[in-house]
Amino acid sequence: MHAILDEGLICHLSFVIDGEPAVLPTLYARVAGRLYLHGSTGSRPLLAALSDDGLPVSVAVTIIDGLVLARSAFHHSVNYRSVIAHGRANLVREPVEREAALAAIVDRVAPGRWADCRPPSPQELAATAVLQLQLAEVSAKVRTGGVIDEPADLALPYWAGVIPISTVRERPVPDRDLAAGLPLPPYLAAQ
């Protein structure tokens, strides 16, 4: 489960407001047995729903690995790896823990980046909400492998197979104001 959490780029965070379901995409990082969730734009309702003893949430991280095209419509499927965590998320109030969580979130999307950017000022740190969720109630689902068709369908004249899907990081595009001669750092070039 940790491997899936450490590969996904975003999670979908679900919570309840006034009895109604809500869902938000957001950045996250795993640190040991905890998930840290970035309080992104759009999370104002989430933060408003947070009480002192936290907020029940359900968090999903899903990685799509392939489309499985069977001869029969019924056996079409998707290869995927998914983790769902349930629990009570709490606002991280301690600035030191919040900064460590933000470092983990930045390094999650670009390992090595935190050490190579300007750290947050106290004001910036105060303006960034981070939630913490203990990974206690966690389940994983994985579908892998090839097509599974009914034996009677194997001779049907339909192509069958798997279309692998991957998430690709393309060549970095430098900011137009980048100081001349500032090279792409090795931790970005290696991807």
Place this chain on the structure above:
Amino acid sequence: MHAILDEGLICHLSFVIDGEPAVLPTLYARVAGRLYLHGSTGSRPLLAALSDDGLPVSVAVTIIDGLVLARSAFHHSVNYRSVIAHGRANLVREPVEREAALAAIVDRVAPGRWADCRPPSPQELAATAVLQLQLAEVSAKVRTGGVIDEPADLALPYWAGVIPISTVRERPVPDRDLAAGLPLPPYLAAQ
């Protein structure tokens, strides 16, 4: 919003069970002003929670387009396109509508595929749950473009820019039992 819904591969479906939030990844397709959601494995709690007048849900489709690396940690961001729809989802009971929905879902992931596979038998059709959600309460969020840094940070010696992210369909892998001489269909080769 339709363009985003028509590009995403999966959605995350959020609902409430016994007052607690739940979230599931699943396949979907948009047909005119409706979203059809595939009742995948793992959706048994979802189906159990459905009453005759439906179930309040929140559905998110999120496409990640790039990682935005600013000179300051605080201004790190993600380029993304996201749609969130709220409403009451209902089970599609009518077999004709259910088959049309499944056709749309299969053609969503591989356009042209539904006409090139064995259609579901009545038993298979009966075994597949599909939910319908009217797209009435829908919002989109998009972040696009480059790095936004504080003017005072522009001269800092940190690389800044965008790493484009794309979801790539790789070369299809034929099923090992594929009948000899069965070519890759044009609608798959074209991707």
